[in-house]
Amino acid sequence: MLIGPFTQILPMTGMPLKGALQDEQLPVIHNGGVVAEDGKILAVGDYKALQQAYPDQELQFIDQPMVLLPGFIDCHTHICFDGNRSRDYAMRIAGKSYLEIARAGGGIWDSVTKTRVADTVTLAENTVARANRHLMEGVTTIEVKSGYGLDFDSELKMLRAIQQASLHTPATLIPTCLAAHMKPKDYAGTETEYLDWVLSELLPVLKAQSLTNRVDIFIEETAFSPAAATSYLRAAAAKGFAATVHADQFTAGGSEVAVATGALSADHLEASTDKEIQLLAQSNTVAVVLPGASLGLGMPYAPARKLLNEGACLAIASDWNPGSAPMGDLLLQAAVMSAAEKLSAAEVFAALTFRAAPALLLTDRGRLEAGLLADMQAYPTNDYRDILYFQGKLKPCSIWKNGETVTAL
Numbered sequence: 399m400l401i402g403p404f405t406q407i408l409p410m411t412g413m414p415l416k417g418a419l420q421d422e423q424l425p426v427i428h429n430g431g432v433v434a435e436d437g438k439i440l441a442v443g444d445y446k447a448l449q450q451a452y453p454d455q456e457l458q459f460i461d462q463p464m465v466l467l468p469g470f471i472d473c474h475t476h477i478c479f480d481g482n483r484s485r486d487y488a489m490r491i492a493g494k495s496y497l498e499i500a501r502a503g504g505g506i507w508d509s510v511t512k513t514r515v516a517d518t519v520t521l522a523e524n525t526v527a528r529a530n531r532h533l534m535e536g537v538t539t540i541e542v543k544s545g546y547g548l549d550f551d552s553e554l555k556m557l558r559a560i561q562q563a564s565l566h567t568p569a570t571l572i573p574t575c576l577a578a579h580m581k582p583k584d585y586a587g588t589e590t591e592y593l594d595w596v597l598s599e600l601l602p603v604l605k606a607q608s609l610t611n612r613v614d615i616f617i618e619e620t621a622f623s624p625a626a627a628t629s630y631l632r633a634a635a636a637k638g639f640a641a642t643v644h645a646d647q648f649t650a651g652g653s654e655v656a657v658a659t660g661a662l663s664a665d666h667l668e669a670s671t672d673k674e675i676q677l678l679a680q681s682n683t684v685a686v687v688l689p690g691a692s693l694g695l696g697m698p699y700a701p702a703r704k705l706l707n708e709g710a711c712l713a714i715a716s717d718w719n720p721g722s723a724p725m726g727d728l729l730l731q732a733a734v735m736s737a738a739e740k741l742s743a744a745e746v747f748a749a750l751t752f753r754a755a756p757a758l759l760l761t762d763r764g765r766l767e768a769g770l771l772a773d774m775q776a777y778p779t780n781d782y783r784d785i786l787y788f789q790g791k792l793k794p795c796s797i798w799k800n801g802e803t804v805t806a807l
Contacts, residue, residue: 399801400455402431403445404466405780409766410751416679418706419744426782432466434772437800442766458803463780464796467747468766469538469773471754472728474642474665474686476543476576476719477528478521478560481512483721490695496620506546506580509720513546513556521559526566528718528726533569533804536775536794537728540569541715541758543614545576549584553577553600557609568799572758574642575604578615578622578630589622593630601637616644617652624651631659640759646670646700647691657681663757665715667700668692675701679708684757686713687749689735690723702739713754714746730790743786772801 407430413423431445433452441448486504499505513521529540542560547553557573564571577596581589593615604610613634617627621644631641640662645652647666653674656664664678665686678685687700705712714735718726725731728750736746752764763771775794777785785792797804 399435399458400431400433400448400452401458401798402448402460403429404431404460404776405429405463406782407432407442407466407766408747408782409442410468410747411765411767413744413748413752415753415756416711417709419742419748421742421744424744424747430466432766432772432774434798434801437772437802439766439768439770439772441768460776462778464776465779465782465785466766466774466776467536467782468751468764469775469797469799470536470728470750471539471758471760471764472532472537472716472718473541473663473684473713473754473757474688474715474717475540475726476545476717477532477540477726478525478542478544478556478563479509479513479546479720480516480520480524481509481720482724483508486721487694487724506721507583509546510548510582514549514552518555518559518562521556522562522566525560525563525571529563529567529569529571532718532726532728533567533797533799534793535727535729536797538569538773538775538797538799539572539758539760539763541572541574543574543576545579545614548577548579548582550600554603554609557604561609568802568804572612573610574612574614575601575610575639576614576616578613578627580616580621589626590629593622593626597630597633597637601634601639605638611639612642613639614642614644617655618644618648624655627652628655628659631655631661635659642757646674650674653678653683653685657683662759663713666691667705668697670701672704675704675708675710678705679710682711684713684753685710686715686754686757687735688715688717688723689731690725691717693731693734694722694724699735699738702735702741706741706745711753711756712745712749713757714749715754727790729785729793733786733789736786737789743783746786772798774798
């Protein structure tokens with residue numbers, strides 16, 4: 399199928415994986431088209447030239463001004479959960495601290511309690527609904543964490559729900575085991591004993607049932623120490639699990655562990671100092687910033703500008719979760735953060751596409767070029783700069799997943 403013509407196509411090709419980007423580096427194809435077959439891109443280029451090169455292709459004619467981009471990749475979400483924490487949010491904006499909210503029965507444990515009593519079908523339906531909303535906003539690949547179970551049966555239930563959900567949404571769901579979200583309140587042992595339990599009892603079952611090949615751990619004073627996390631991540635790697643890390647959200651130290659253990663990404667980074675920024679910039683660990691958490695918690699943004707200037711690979715993800723980032727609007731968050739951190743359009747779109755892909759070990763998406771998946775989104779405008787200018791209010795009007803048009807879900 400030949401799809402086009404598009405007023406502009408941003409293929410996101412030919413740009414480096416790391417470091418600052420200027421908009422002058424952003425390739426733009428004017429009056430372009432895309433040829434897709436069997437879910438993949440055959441060619442991208444001038445529409446008239448593609449018509450001549452592929453005369454027998456079925457046409458999907460675009461009859462209005464549109465700007466085409468790769469589908470966004472959200473490499474950090476918690477969209478598998480039940481209930482909400484609006485009570486927490488009301489307390490937070492009224493001035494209560496994180497610890498005060500937790501002592502009053504809120505926080506992560508509140509979501510654990512609600513998710514534990516939900517059945518697999520409910521969790522799968524919740525996940526599908528959120529994934530489909532994300533998809534209609536241009537997010538075609540979505541990482542989804544467990545971590546609101548924190549016991550054997552509930553973690554398995556969450557990951558099975560994510561697996562079931564993946565069968566009922568066109569979006570790609572990438573599952574991650576976050577059993578190391580916090581030490582459960584109902585676990586009597588130490589943090590090390592709990593992590594050893596995850597390693598010896600839970601991860602082998604996840605591997606045997608092909609539920610996930612990824613783990614995550616929250617390194618923070620209220621969660622797990624850097625020393626315990628280092629041992630856990632190295633042991634998980636020995637079992638064949640790739641890793642990501644909740645790092646430097648309130649205190650620094652987590653990103654240093656992520657780099658030392660070869661984690662794919664270090665996520666949050668609001669508390670990262672110059673030391674952590676340098677470590678990330680000199681590594682292959684993707685620096686994932688989560689503006690939704692900053693908005694939800696009323697905290698400063700992660701130092702995205704400094705990370706790029708020092709040469710890091712920067713991705714932007716939504717952190718969609720019931721507590722600190724309930725909004726889940728990836729484009730809105732990225733647009734608002736770009737104004738605060740002075741990120742160019744090229745840097746933002748890179749952070750949502752090909753620079754987010756390595757955080758999930760994906761090499762088949764994030765750019766529009768021959769051989770990659772035809773995951774695409776088009777915006778009703780003739781100028782790509784409008785997408786960030788309208789700060790998330792301009793939504794895609796057409797989405798393609800594996801070359802197939804996605805209709806209202």
